[in-house]
Amino acid sequence: MSFLVIRNLSAEVKGTGIPLLRRVSLRVGPGEVHGLVGESGAGKSMIGKAILGILPKAVVITSGEILLDGIDLLQLPPAQRRRRIGATCALIPQDPLTALNPSRRIGGQVTDRLVDILGWPRAKAEARARDLLAEVQIAEPDRVLRSYPHELSGGMRQRILIASAFAAEPKLIVADEPTTALDVTVQKQILTLIKALQARHGTALLFVTHDLGVVSKICQTLSVLYAGMVVEDTDIRSFFAGPKHPYSAALLAATPKYTDPDASLKPVPEAVIAAVQAEVAASDKGASHG
Amino acid sequence: MVEGRGTQRRRAGLRLWLSGGWLVLLAAVAVFAPLIAPQDPLAQDLMAGRLPPVWMAGSDPAFLLGTDSLGRDVLSRILYGAQVALTVALIAGTATAIIGATLGLLAGFLRGGVDLVVSRLIDIWMAFPPVLFSILLIAVTGPGLWPIILAIVVIDWTRFARVVRAEAMTQGAMDYVASAQVAGRGRLGTMIREILPNVLPTIVVLLTLEMGIAVIVEAILSFVNLSISTDQPTWGGMIAEGRASIHQAWWVLVFPLLALFLTVLSFSQLGEGLKDRYDPVLR
Numbered sequence: 354m355s356f357l358v359i360r361n362l363s364a365e366v367k368g369t370g371i372p373l374l375r376r377v378s379l380r381v382g383p384g385e386v387h388g389l390v391g392e393s394g395a396g397k398s399m400i401g402k403a404i405l406g407i408l409p410k411a412v413v414i415t416s417g418e419i420l421l422d423g424i425d426l427l428q429l430p431p432a433q434r435r436r437r438i439g440a441t442c443a444l445i446p447q448d449p450l451t452a453l454n455p456s457r458r459i460g461g462q463v464t465d466r467l468v469d470i471l472g473w474p475r476a477k478a479e480a481r482a483r484d485l486l487a488e489v490q491i492a493e494p495d496r497v498l499r500s501y502p503h504e505l506s507g508g509m510r511q512r513i514l515i516a517s518a519f520a521a522e523p524k525l526i527v528a529d530e531p532t533t534a535l536d537v538t539v540q541k542q543i544l545t546l547i548k549a550l551q552a553r554h555g556t557a558l559l560f561v562t563h564d565l566g567v568v569s570k571i572c573q574t575l576s577v578l579y580a581g582m583v584v585e586d587t588d589i590r591s592f593f594a595g596p597k598h599p600y601s602a603a604l605l606a607a608t609p610k611y612t613d614p615d616a617s618l619k620p621v622p623e624a625v626i627a628a629v630q631a632e633v634a635a636s637d638k639g640a641s642h643g
Numbered sequence: 644m645v646e647g648r649g650t651q652r653r654r655a656g657l658r659l660w661l662s663g664g665w666l667v668l669l670a671a672v673a674v675f676a677p678l679i680a681p682q683d684p685l686a687q688d689l690m691a692g693r694l695p696p697v698w699m700a701g702s703d704p705a706f707l708l709g710t711d712s713l714g715r716d717v718l719s720r721i722l723y724g725a726q727v728a729l730t731v732a733l734i735a736g737t738a739t740a741i742i743g744a745t746l747g748l749l750a751g752f753l754r755g756g757v758d759l760v761v762s763r764l765i766d767i768w769m770a771f772p773p774v775l776f777s778i779l780l781i782a783v784t785g786p787g788l789w790p791i792i793l794a795i796v797v798i799d800w801t802r803f804a805r806v807v808r809a810e811a812m813t814q815g816a817m818d819y820v821a822s823a824q825v826a827g828r829g830r831l832g833t834m835i836r837e838i839l840p841n842v843l844p845t846i847v848v849l850l851t852l853e854m855g856i857a858v859i860v861e862a863i864l865s866f867v868n869l870s871i872s873t874d875q876p877t878w879g880g881m882i883a884e885g886r887a888s889i890h891q892a893w894w895v896l897v898f899p900l901l902a903l904f905l906t907v908l909s910f911s912q913l914g915e916g917l918k919d920r921y922d923p924v925l926r
């Protein structure tokens with residue numbers, strides 16, 4: 354039984370009919386790491402935001418279901434939905450520099466959810482925050498909890514965000530390109546850390562990224578998106594052994610290789626793009642008839 | 644590097660102390676004016692008109708800063724004038740800040756229809772020339788302390804609304820707002836607990852500037868004789884009266900002007916100093 358099931362989710366820009374997501378379906382089992390890959394604007398982040406209920410105001414969901422533990426979030430009244438998401442899901446955001454409130458101390462921001470949603474007493478929440486910071490390998494957790502975000506480095510802030518994502522033992526974490534804003538050496542540490550925590554806590558993880566190298570390290574299954582449509586949904590082994598969809602294959606071929614640093618970048622061939630666009634159009638037509 | 648930071652903090656501290664000191668002194672003067680004023684500010688003595696300040700020839704030691712053309716004590720009138728200046732600054736400034744910032748926050752964070760209404764309102768409002776608008780307003784309500792305060796609030800709320808709206812919009816787009824919402828915070832909660840603390844430094848700076856502006860507006864309205872009745876001395880009224888006799892008795896104009904200048908300057912410096920001290924990012 355999958356914890357997160359998305360069925361035929363479509364979204365568009367409010368009032369314009371411009372589609373952003375096209376009948377997206379995917380499922381993430383408990384403790385599973387699912388990658389969402391695609392080029393910029395393919396709708397990767399949009400799916401994460403739709404699940405967490407933080408879509409921009411200009412985006413509306415036109416059809417489909419998002420089931421968390423069998424309950425369709427889109428059918429719940431807003432307050433109830435928010436509480437349900439808050440209790441079972443968390444976000445690891447992209448940019449650690451803007452993801453912490455600059456005018457509040459770290460401590461309060463890590464414990465917020467524990468106190469507000471789970472109703473823990475403050476002392477217990479603070480003890481938990483200290484443990485979590487230790488778990489993400491932050492030295493002097495007490496000092497860090499009293500700090501303001503600007504007093505800490507980017508890598509440190511990302512660790513804190515990871516810690517606070519795991520704070521309430523969520524069943525699902527959406528990681529929205531959590532390593533994109535970090536430099537390469539820190540990236541690897543953060544990735545290892547997320548993987549380790551995910552495995553230890555048995556959390557399902559939806560990992561949004563455009564980096565197939567990252568996917569190969571952390572994910573078990575993945576969906577490839579193009580223009581808001583899932584073109585391939587498969588497990589990691591068969592994907593890297595040989596993707597079925599020509600677009601996925603071209604995407605994989607476009608990844609620069611360490612073994613051949615002089616090779617020029619291979620863009621996705623125009624014929625493949627034309628083919629996948631035709632497929633999207635055909636699918637749109639099929640949906641409107643059906 | 645370390646030393647540079649130290650000197651900067653000391654300078655900010657000095658600024659706070661000087662501006663805060665002047666305003667505290669002024670507040671004390673306003674409250675205790677009846678006790679410390681050497682003369683009755685309204686008592687006229689035409690025989691003692693245009694007496695110069697005490698250090699000049701022909702002065703009377705009973706009138707430290709001289710007298711105006713009606714023989715009223717300039718120092719006492721300045722002390723009493725502080726009452727009006729500070730009352731207007733505090734009440735009008737605060738009311739303007741609360742109304743303007745609330746509207747700005749709602750518009751900038753909720754966007755949509757609220758934003759549309761507030762933004763158009765600001766546009767329309769700012770198309771009115773402010774001084775004419777306030778004169779018109781006072782002409783309708785009649786002069787007095789409350790009409791002045793009302794005029795300042797009605798005219799200047801846009802100053803807060805505009806800036807706070809823009810700031811709330813910037814903050815609203817930050818990831819921490821999304822994180823807070825995922826963690827189950829409602830819209831009102833997000834606005835008050837996440838956004839407001841981050842726009843507060845801006846509001847404080849604007850508020851102190853606004854208090855300075857309120858003092859000036861009160862002076863302008865007194866200057867054009869639309870302020871408080873003549874039995875309450877005001878700095879603006881004194882400046883207006885002093886203008887007529889500037890060549891014979893400069894002190895009637897200069898001393899209230901100096902008090903006005905120092906007060907407005909202190910308000911703006913207080914704002915800057917507070918911002919330097921309490922903005923966590925600048926600190």
